[in-house]
Amino acid sequence: MLRKAPLINPLRTGCNMAAAMETEQVGVEIFGSPSSHGSTDPMGGDSKPEPFYVERHSWSQMRKLLADTRKYHGYMMAKAPHSFTFVKRNDPDSPHSDRMYYLAMSGENRENTLFYSEIPKNISRGAVLMLSWKPLLDTFQVLDVVDKELRQPFEVLFAGCEYIARAGWTPDGKYAWAILLDRPQTRLQIVLIPPSLFVAPFKDLSEHHRLSESISDSVAPLVIYEETTDIWINIHDILHFFPQTREDEIQFLFASECKTGFRHLYRITSVLRAAGTARLGVDLSGLSDFRCPIKEEVAVTSGEWEVLGRHGSTIRVDEINKLVFFEATKDTPLEHHLYVANYETPGEIARLTDLGFSHSCCVSKHCDMFISRFSSQTLPHAVHLFKIKGSGADPAQRDKEFWATLLDSPGSVPGYVAPEIFSFPSRTGFTLYGMMYRPHQMQPGKKYPTVLFIYGGPQVQLVNNRFKGVKYFRLNTLASLGYVVVVIDNRGSCHRGLKFEGAFKYKMGQVEIEDQVEGLQYLAAKHSFIDLDRVGIHGWSYGGYLSLMALIQRPDIFKVAIAGAPVTLWIFYDTGYTERYMGHPDQNEHGYYLGSVAMQAEKFPSEPSRLLLLHGFLDENVHFAHTSILLSFLVRSGKPYDLQIYPQERHSIRVPESGEHYELHLLYYLQENLGSHIAVTKSL
Structure with a gap:
């Protein structure tokens, strides 16, 4: 997409570029300077400002100048650690509680490398702990892959669908789920697909016909949610299914901007009941025989601000305490922060990160810690690990405690003036x-x-x-x-x-x-x-x-x-x-x-x-x-x-x-x- 616009700087050190300059004879080229055009004295009264002309450099001189402006970039990373995953350690005798995996660029390497850091159970409050980066040298192997396909062709089963925007499995593996869009991208549906609708790839049309006829009338995809807009639907990564407590209902958290014009969280309960069978099809442009009724839809967040759900931002759910952690622009559209709210009884929303910076956060699976990659206009990025303190279902009781540093900010950059x-x-x-x-x-x-x-x-x-x-x-x-x-x-x-x-x-x-x-x-x-x-x-x-x-x-x-x-x-x-x-x-x-x-x-x-x-x-x-x-x-x-x-x-x-x-x-x-x-x- 065009949103991936590049403009990536080459982070070349001053010494390397200066070495390349030694063969250039930059001194023989003579160009004008700003002092040769017009007075530099302040102008008094109501006199109109005079044009300032930039100094004219040759290509070689400009190259050396560019190298000089980059000479302090050697100690700054092109891209801070990102894409974090926490894995809980189950060894009670280990000094570490978790292992954290992440991607980063280090040194002269311009490609992402997979690293991990061990997170200690205890720290010394009198010193700042700097977590060590360890490259992951293990290799991974895919052991088995099983190919399956729908008994009915997709375009028949879901007529009117143009895009499969997201897909996955519910936590218990009972259903595959998919988020479908029509071609204008103004209608979205969340569909549950029973595994029994998938079969091994068939070899000929007669086998396809036989399998289609063998489908039980009770087996059908289920459209558990639908929304429309007259603008367009921005696909995001926020969808959390709760464990099923009833066979005929499913509850999930989803984010929508179609209702208020701002993306917010909703707790939705759908009744798993559909009128049609898999021999028919879903028509995204009209009524669907597979559409399930919505039993309850509760707004968890609201207001003229946005819950973030793209570019790595998603939610983490604490099902024990009924809390959801999310990133949003609640305080200002110019900063991203981590917040927590109760999704069962929505009310107060608590912010966990400090104002004055924009944060990109990842919360651990057990909701007991989070990592924040943050910066401001004047300070380069830093990456800090925090423990989440507090208990119970009240978001106001949640707070953070600084635990360790993965990357410290190098401070102000010489020669850099923030906008x-x-x-x-x-x-x-x-x-x-x-x-x-x-x-x-x-x-x-x-x-x-x-x-x-x-x-x-x-x-x-x-x-x-x-x-x-x-x-x-x-x-x-x-x-x-x-x-x-x-x-x-x-x-x-x-x-x-x-x-x-x-x-x-x-x-x-x-x-x-x-x-x-x-x-x-x-x-x-x-x-x-x-x-x-x-x-x-x-x-x-x-x-x-x-x-x-x-x-x-x-x-x-x-x-x-x-x-x-x-x-x-x-x-x-x-x-x-x-x-x-x-x-x-x-x-x-x-x-x-x-x-x-x-x-x-x-x-x-x-x-x-x-x-x-x-x-x-x-x-x-x-x-x-x-x-x-x-x-x-x-x-x-x-x-x-x-x-x-x-x-x-x-x-x-x-x-x-x-x-x-x-x-x-x-x-x-x-x-x-x-x-x-x-x-x-x-x-x-």
Whole structure:
């Protein structure tokens, strides 16, 4: 999906890059500096600010500068430990209570490695325990696999179903379960399938017919839950089945945003009674003979905030004390926290993590401890282990106790200046959030070139209280060179509710730039150092797509667009992703036209050096065909463009040298065509 937009920094140490620089003769190239253009003295009175021009570097000088900005990255991890699993130790004589498994990148290894740590039963309160990382050297072997298939073809048994979004087994193995979606992705059903509906693969049609006729009328799938929406359904990972206490009922916890527009937890009891048999079929577009009545549906959480259920976030249930632990945005949409609530008698919700940081947590199976990976705008990530204290069914009685450290924060990074978060009321009635990096050496009376960094698509939030100094360190580099850097989450981004996210239903590319421009104008009215006559835009994946949209919709605002791996024609992209937001092409032909930049190539500017396209030739997500067809239409329209292909790269840039080249090209292109004094000369 486009939400997997890359922009991964190569974390190369300063010494390695400096060694590569020794063969370059950077001193023979002479370029201008900002001091050679205009006074640096403060301007008094009502004088208008004068343009600040970034210092002009050669490619070789820029490469050395980039290496210098990364020299402190050697002691920071590209990706902190994640994907945790706790396993309880059953040895009473062992000094350890649990073993914790996790994935992490360590040292120069750019691939995830499986590690484990032993968690002691007791610790010294006077010292901080640092858990050791042990690589898992054991090998695993799959001992047996049994192939089964449904007695009836899936498309017959579940007519109208297009996607199997999730699947698994109930805890007792009595049923297989599946979450099904129709093609428009506006109707969801949770289905229980008895194992007796599965048989060994049949060899011919006569055997298939015989097996179908042998199905007992009492054997049928059961639709235990259904929901619909007029926007779209965001699939998540929250589903917990309770042990069955009655043969004719099943109870489970599920999360839905269809009822209130915000994803919340519900405790649901369904009666296992269906009118049809497996010889008939489920029709997701109408009534179903397999639909079971809902006996009870209780809201466990509520409010204008969201329970998190994607990207590793899920729930952990304490069935003894009737508690559910979950991550949510209850206190602020800019921070993720761990909470606990009683699902039997919903009421007070208790927060277990500290404000001022954004957390990603995993609770142990026995609900007696949790691991938190957390950071803030100013402090890099740390990973701490906490014991969960308290007893009983009252969430307010639960608290945490620090137990051990898996990864300590390295503290502030030299040369890194965190962005400031801002918000503004948009004309659409929503509050929009953004971040701004100020130029590091600001001079009074100057206005600075501005770069808008953008993603803007669904299922992604860029503006939050997390550390940006690794993955998005290039934004700090731009600020150190003299650019203002702005990031805004427009309508359509996540964690703000379904109405906010659904603003571009059927019209991708038609609302996002409006929000971005409004944010730029808000900042420019508030800060005189922002030069709206020199604005560039850059993004990757959906952000690359919106960079192109910005240049054809508002060429008066955006002077330069640098688009990485952009979608240019929506009918070329993944069907499940595209139709979720845009509908079927036959029912939204005009929306597909307006949302596809390749079809509007004649709207691109006719001036050279305003458009740079970047794309990995092996892109497995947004195929290179998107860039290829755009180039064809640009040529037919007589429009200029610049192109950089990465022959061995996929959607995410993985090779460090490619990542370095991408960043160099980005910085150099902005310097030559937006920020330096020569950029003004070229534009004339």
